[in-house]
């Protein structure tokens with residue numbers, strides 16, 4: 467038998483195994499219709515317990531390959547080990563990896579996005595910027611999208627139901643064990659609703675501390691065409707940050723979860739402080 471034939475046989479064997487796994491997951495999912503899973507439907511995920519999504523994620527990844535249909539699942543459906551990311555802190559399951567979330571907070575222009583990009587490049591985590599998700603959503607032209615556009619222009623905080631749906635959907639799609647949630651939660655409503663809905667508590671909070679004058683200069687110099695990077699909205703955003711977001715940082719600080727970073731330095735110097743914190747978390751990843 468030639469090497470080529472042997473390789474081909476191996477490929478076919480792997481394909482057969484993968485197909486039978488897909489079939490068994492799909493079959494099991496359809497036999498346990500207690501919870502409907504639609505991988506890309508935020509309005510559905512709002513009602514979903516994340517302990518189920520842990521299984522759902524695995525099932526969804528496979529079912530998506532097999533068929534674009536909606537899949538049903540219940541916690542009784544055993545997910546294959548290959549895709550076992552449990553998206554619930556509350557529902558840790560043997561053989562599944564726990565989702566590790568880091569909240570990245572700091573004033574507008576403190577450099578959250580810049581540092582997250584560096585972390586993604588080095589460690590490959592999933593980076594979800596709540597602001598980016600909302601900006602994408604505002605282009606949908608839906609009533610919610612229009613409301614988001616107006617609120618961003620005014621520097622106001624969008625209701626939790628919208629932001630959390632977008633985050634849940636993106637976490638599900640991203641399918642990674644370690645997630646940076648950048649710019650969320652922004653107020654107590656955000657924090658409490660996210661925890662109640664997902665059961666997720668952050669491993670820690672990265673807090674980029676930066677003087678307003680420095681942030682203002684950076685934002686005015688940012689050339690990304692954002693509707694809120696003008697002096698009038700920037701001032702509103704600073705006020706909202708101090709009044710609504712700082713209490714969230716204080717909340718986590720009281721729990722010993724805040725890692726405060728001096729963000730008024732060159733990006734590389736800031737990163738030198740940030741990277742060991744995330745690197746330490748890597749050793750807990752499965």
Ligand SMILES: Nc1ncnc2c1ncn2[C@@H]1O[C@H](COP(=O)(O)OP(=O)(O)OP(=O)(O)O)[C@@H](O)[C@H]1O
Nearest residue numbers: 573574575576577578579580684685688731732733
């Ligand atoms: N350490 C730094 N020193 C100087 N400029 C920086 C630094 N970090 C980021 N910047 C620049 O400042 C601007 C804002 O940075 P960035 O978008 O990362 O902030 P952010 O906290 O994510 O802002 P926002 O909350 O408004 O989205 C960008 O133009 C970026 O290139």
Ligand SMILES: O=c1ccn([C@@H]2O[C@H](COP(=O)(O)O)[C@@H](O)[C@H]2O)c(=O)[nH]1
Nearest residue numbers: 596597617618621622623624629649650
């Ligand atoms: O959780 C969030 C995140 C963002 N917003 C709104 O978006 C803008 C811009 O956010 P950035 O993090 O600076 O990209 C912010 O001022 C809010 O209007 C939100 O409502 N909730």
